[in-house]
Amino acid sequence: MTELGHGSNHATHTIVFSQLNINGNNEGVHALIAQIRDADDNRFAAFMSPLTAGRVIIAVNAVYQSKVGVSIAIRYALTRRAFSLKPNEPEVLLLDYPSHQRRLLPLIAKIYALSFGANYLKMLYVKRTPQSNKTIHVSKALFAEYMAAQKRNKVFKGLGLEHMNKPCPVIPAHLTSTTLRCTQFQMDALCLRERELLNRFVADVSQCLAKGESKEQTFNMSYQVAEDLGKAFSDRAIFQTFVEAEATLASGSLKDVLGMVRSLYAFNCLEDITYLRYGFLSVDNGAAVRREITNLCSEVRPHALALVSSFGSPDAFLSPIAFNWVGANSWSSVQH
Template sequence: MGWLTGASEEDELRKMALKAIYDHSLCIKLGVHSFSDRDSLYNLIIQSSVLHPRKIGSRVFVSPDYNEPMEQQREVTMKRMHHLVDHGVFRGWITEGGAAVELRRMALNEVVQMYDHSLAVMLGAHYFLWGGAIQFFGTKRHHDNWLKITEEYGMKGCFAMTELGHGSNVRGIETVTTYDPNAKEFIINTPCESAQKYKIGGAAKHATHIIVFSQLHINGKDEGVHAFIVQIRDEDNNVCPNIRIADCGHKIGLNGNLLNSVADVSPDGQYLSAIKDPVQRFAAFLAPLTSGRVNIAVCSIYIAKVGLATALRYALSRRAFSLAPNEPEVLLLDYPSHQRRLLPLLGTTYAISLAGNYLKSIYVKRSPVTNKTIHVVSSALKAMLTWHSMRTLQECHEACGGQGLKTENRVGHLKGEYDVLLTFEGDNNVLMQQVIKALFGEYLATEKQNRPFKGLWLEHMNGPSPVIPAQLTGSILRSSQIQAYQLAEDLGRAFADKTILLTSIEAEANVAAGPLKDVLALLRTLYALVVLEEDASFLRYGYLSVENAAVVRKEVMKLCSELRPHTLALVSSFGIPDAFLSPIAFDWIDANSWSSVQQ
């Protein structure tokens, strides 16, 4: 059963729809989608009893059991990790490198995220954060020691950056490390309660080793934040004997091992770093967080897709109210109000899906030259994509009424599980402020240096301001050129909107004329016009007249009704196996029948 590669005849339709959307896009060439690897993992999850697939009605659904106390959930999640390890899911994740490996890793991570957030977080702490820190901050001796055993899950790593008193403000953390040249040891101190490492995924129960971020004090000088490896548990899972985790003095004292790719301390206690500027040195230590932001942004798209596919399929089978006595009741999705609630979210999800591909592609092709762009784009898209994803899940669960609240139907439950995406690996509001700061800095720099804009999608600022027709019409609104210009306002959010729109337009440009191109244009236009309609900036700054705003609003309703017939094909082309959706996406009467609930 190949969900994405489409082995059997019955999968042909799904495969066609899926390939139709993704083929020719700028990213397929890079292997962004890793279809066959995804297929294997989908099937492993659906077929393994450890991962608890469940028959509901006549169908199988993946279904972690959430009706268990936290301790048991942790144990079963650990079992699932080992199951994936044993089946080679993580082969090559740490010891191999290059764009193809990174894309495959992201693809598999997306599949796990759609299955269960706890498992994804356990995987992420070990492979992405611990593994990434060793790869990035370590040098040969760390790599020789740790890469292979990390990949094989022969130890369990975690990543301790956040403290009780400092989250977003990493530079302000209070843990302090000093070096004792006589003992040739680093001493890591937690000098006060607010300096305790906090919310460290994996540390409470299983982790044997941890990356500790700390201020490094050498010869009385604070050299800023550095990363250390610390062993916290032995092989029998006991907290190591010569380690004290928060005793009276609240100290961790141990043989900390500095990860020394960015900076080092000589045996006699001198601080050495090729990066002299402490601000740049600090920035280097934050680099692994970029990979986290990229992963979160792209995974959140899939979570939105699970919600949308479920709510739209339900809206295509659930009826309510008749228009006249003795007439059949009307399908939810045939109500214009229901279309207006869900179909713009579908348009946006397609648009951000293409933007996610773009983000992956610039990330895996990263170089020192593109680092700034990647930082700004990944920050903006992490915020926008997770906001969209949570808004989508909220709307989808409301649109499913009482059914939206049943855990087995996923859509409400996923909202609660993934809400943390809004704040972790960079609080969305803080990230957006960084984007605004970078864009504003670029603006000031071009003025000061009297040079044109370059990069950060700002080149259009070099030309004259666009002339907006006094009287908009539907056909003007549907032209991609107008849409792109319209979205150049309100900085942070507008930057993200414009990035999303431009990547959509670019992907669409590579598609040959025909029905597919037309549907893509509908989706892209719906996305752009909903931004115009919902973001009051366009009216506020005079880019839309009152009359034109009314035209936009009317056009949005029209676009919804034009998309209505394509809904099922469009959610099928998400390529998510039925088992990852939920009973209400299919025959919800059968799933609730007496014979089903007695199973």
């Protein structure tokens, strides 16, 4: 509608398809006429601002769907056995294989991190203001703001960019297990990548513009760094919400387990190829991260079922293989 016939420029009404509920009864999908501009030509965007809710809902629902998927996978791996290590011994559960732990457990950590990020986004929307709407959309001119701020030494506020005003973090030449699991180190490593990629992107764009390239061509030529920077920003922002959520817990077993999950998410981010591509981590330190992930997966393994159960996904949403995969694949079940 917005493109065909220039509806976004001229239309006053549009058709919306939605579920119709009357007095608690679902009457099915109906076509409704909705006003998108008033007689005084109040701008299209003013009427379409509720699309902000759509952005939030899509992101949050993606997290919910991920919770269902990983809950099924973990439950299946805790009942499905494959091969025995020695003759006449029980077969080993899938989740007791280090390779399977390496495949599934970092996903739990990522979903926990995304869940904290989604909760932050929801609260931002519920308590939204014109200013926080910009944060929700994130599409504001972040890079232009950065370049302008550098010129006038402006302090960054919002979107967690305050770390840009602090001294540049330094990665130790040799990473130990204690260092790797330190929350401050993990935050420093994520901030370092974001900061350096932002500097690199600004330098690339400035260099291309100085050569007379158009703005559009300049951004197209810098797409690789821009993509890496976008992921670095997202990883750091999500990790920050994780740390803030963890800080609200009192010391105890729950906080200890959540700390392991937080570290696993951080290591998953540190494994990103950009750390080696741009030299943020040495090859030896990259190998140390991989070893620590393996160790951490074995520590998180005993808590796997409790971690996915805490998602609260109703059993009806989980497939049969999450509970009784033998019965689900039996001939009698197939016949029905």
